[in-house]
Amino acid sequence: NAGVTQTPKFQVLKTGQSMTLQCAQDMNHNSMYWYRQDPGMGLRLIYYSASEGTTDKGEVPNGYNVSRLNKREFSLRLESAAPSQTSVYFCASSEIGVGSNQPQHFGDGTRLSIL
Amino acid sequence: QKEVEQDPGPLSVPEGAIVSLNCTYSNSAFQYFMWYRQYSRKGPELLMYTYSSGNKEDGRFTAQVDKSSKYISLFIRDSQPSDSATYLCAMSAAGTGKLIFGQGTTLQVKP
Secondary structure (H helix, E strand, C coil): CCEEECCEEEEEECCCCCEEEEECCCCCCCEEEEEEECCCEEEEEEEECCCCCCCEEECCCCCCCCCCCCCCEEEEEEECCCCCCCEEEEEEECCCCCCCCCCCCECCCEEECCC | CCEEECCCCEEEEECCCCCEEEEEEECCCCCEEEEECCCCCCCCCCEEEEEECCCEEEECCEEEECCCCCCEEEEEECCCHHCCEEEEEEEEECCCCCCECCCCCEEECCC
């Protein structure tokens, strides 16, 4: 049972470089999410996709773009990396039922350092 | 003021102790409440999930929600060294799917 798979696990970038973080889930969930986790800040939502074909901004979207490639895959792109984007990035997925919320399931993260 | 407040700790207890972890929140629309456990260099894993007010028990873990006080708790009985991790509370309003997380509490259980 893979659940939510994120690639790469680690990455070091120079300021101004671009990269794409990949996420795939095999639980047939409709909704997918990207978070960043910084010390003392908990997890903050960057972007989410409630269903295939839709994306919306979260709490901290500036400097990021996303693509919901299909039901399984949701990618996060940094167009011009900045040191402030050094963080651990987590992807999650869930189902949203009518009248109920289902818990989110997380991948193991991508640790990104920007020099 | 953050929507969800959680004491970051760290919290250190001896093996076998009862642990109490707490979060307060300000948004009365929250109806779904979760506790996640996160081991070092891993993703958060769901520990407890409750809807509205009340208690839920699962083995050594008990989650309590008091919506009137906007306060949730996680109790761990007979704590074990393997419980050493960061515990994150999270909550959401109905139909949104968007979770709001506390800052996380780091727990160490000493043998």
